[in-house]
Amino acid sequence: MKIYGNKALLAQTARMVSAGREPHSIIIHGEKGLGKKTMAKYIAAQLMCEEHSGVPCGRCRACQLIERGAHPDLIFAQSNDKGNYLVEDIRDSIVGDAPVAPNEGDIKVYVIPDFDLSIQTSIQVQNILLKLIEEPPDHTALILTARSKEAFLTTIISRCVSLSVTPVTMQESGEFLQANYPDRSMEEIREALEAGKGNIGRCKAYIEQEQFYNAVGLARQIAQAYAGGSEYGFLKALAGADGKKSLLREALYLFSELLRDACVRLANGDAVGCDTALADALSRRLTLSAGTEIYDKITKYIRRIDANCSLGLVCNSLCADLF
Template sequence: MREPDERKGFAGIVGHRDVVEHLQNAIRTGKVSHAYIIGGEKGSGKRLIAAIFAMTLQCQEHGTEPCQVCTSCRKMLSGNHPDVIYVTHEKPNTVSIDDIREQLVDDISIKPYESRYKIYIVDDASMMSPQAQNALLKTIEEPPAYAVILLLAENPDILLPTITSRCVTLRLKPVSDEEMKDYLMHQMHVPDYQAEIEASFAQGNIGKAKKAAESRDFMESVEYCVRIMKKAKQMEIYELVDAVKQLSSDKKSIYDKLDLFEMWFRDVLLFKATKEVDGLIFKEEINAISERAATSSYEGIQKIIEAIHVAADRLRANVNFDLTMELMFLTIKEN
């Protein structure tokens, strides 16, 4: 079975109203394109939007929302609709010419088994090799009347211009913190304070927010990071080294922790500038935030935020973990 969000149709999509309206309008007016590129970062909702669009196009009620109860919708929800094909790839970072030929190009001439359309959803489309894109080109130029091809791409700009010029490109923008918080509180039943932190942490990415809300460890990470930030200025060098050791025991989540450190110092900066609690993410830590704001200059806080960015860049470039963290903590301590 599919995720619960798919069962809510277009109405259940958080944010992306412009993209939803475009697709629903295309269905309403009968002007559905043969090829779309849906662009957005991992976790932004590309696959969910593509699935709901496909389900609505195939729905036997022919509305602008899937009815969820007809034979076609039920097949779509159970993941075995014969006329909706997910193009997969075995190599982790490449969609090869064989993947595109075998699953799409050679298959598209076979008419739909039972529906009005035959829909192909190509996940990770920005990983298509140039050869795979060229193999797809002729099909996109002269598709059968019943074909709809949905290319889901984290970075649509790296697709060949010959492909992009023949597709309707829809880009997913970041979801607002307000919409994100509302979704977390009312759909995922997350408490107010936690929803505020998770919405800000997700930076407009609904998948990231859901993952944080579903994780048992996320709020533990938040508490750990807050604890370190509260005492960072008073920490002795040996305590900094201990903190580095603790972080290095879970390198997978280090980028999340760096994001949380940055959120903390953005709160410090905001409070220093406004003296207001309302806009803060970590409202419950107002005493520690105001104390830090009083002892650090604007320039010092900017240096810290910059040091956190530099640490993330160094880790991505495989610079020594312990050294990178120690340099960052020293900047936090000294400023």
């Protein structure tokens, strides 16, 4: 199981496992695309590997079952079609099942991915999990993933080992893309790298998912128009997402990242969004305080999209607000 980057985090959990101090509750947090679910699977292998060295051997039955996605004691919770975890499902499939001994080996690992997307049931589910986290059976471990640690109650955070995943290097992203997309040209690899940089998930999405590819293009059009002070160009770019809620939301989120990068550039930092040159162009138009204010405005309009406001009204209001 090849893991790129975040070696210090994996070394931390490896030391705990090899010393016999296996963590029973873990929160993995970081932005979308950084491999939180892959890391959760790797940590499960650290916990379940029959050699108990802290580094999955890849040879034992447990490691092989995990690699094939067939280990009966590695359980990934399933959300409904709206991304919410149902209280009764968590109560039955995790809390109620936890006292039952593992089918194989010494430990059972439950993974609840993308917990922050379970907006409607987050608090109720955490309250149900709290007892399990406070007094876990010796043979269980729980791994939660989310984009931000803020998705969790302080009572949950205080009882979990928190691991903050970070982007990998451009070199590691390039190695991943070349290894996994050998049929792609170097130009396509370079484009994917610029769009995702150290976020391998985004690099993959740029190659594999038409919507993300289009969202990157739209975000660049929006940023170019704003950097050039063209209100018409800005509104024309937004019109390209007319009736396409998810595309508009993704593009505005990417635009907000370019604004964030512009502020970072003004503070002499490195850009990590989908277009370094555009972040530089935006930084020449903005001051640090203005960039921060516009970033907050974009975030506000993304929330309006999430609240199902009219997309046409959102686009027109945003354009008027920014210009």
